[in-house]
Amino acid sequence: MGTSGLVKRLGRMLTEDLEVLDTDRIERESRAEGAQRAADCLRGDEATMIGELRTVQTCSRSTKTGVEAEFFDGSDTVLLKWLGRSRIPGIEPGRKITVRGRVATVDGMKVIYNPYYELHSLQD
Incomplete structure (x- = not known):
């Protein structure tokens, strides 16, 4: 990748929507670590994915307690x-x-109900 590739990336970073850039970054990092894509997973598949938590909430309905998180890869x-x-x-x-x-x-x-999870260090 030469100077023109760097200039293109810099131009893109300055002009493209931050959400699109964030999505690209998350997906690039996930693929680099060899994880499955959430978009490719189907019902019944055993999946291992890497991504970020977008939202987290505690549910405390009368009989259903738990933690729900929106995961995005x-x-x-x-x-x-x-x-x-x-x-x-x-x-x-x-x-x-x-x-x-x-x-x-x-x-x-x-x-995914009761998923196994590993927290990444805060520096990643």
Whole structure:
């Protein structure tokens, strides 16, 4: 990659929407680590993905308690649901994580219940 490639990237960074750039960055990092793309995962697949948490909320309906997080890997969004938990240390918006679990679908949305997860260091 020569100077022209650098100039193109710089021009793109200055003119393109920040959300698009963020999406590209997340997807590039995820692919570099060899993770599966959320967009390619189907219901019933055992998947290992790397991405970031966009939102995290605690659900405290009368009988259903748990933590829900919106996971994004640059290609698609997956809802992560930890049942029976009121809080999970380190699970917070903006945090980069690796998740592994079986993909389900609920109302057209991809969901992983009680996923195995690894928090990445805050420097990543």
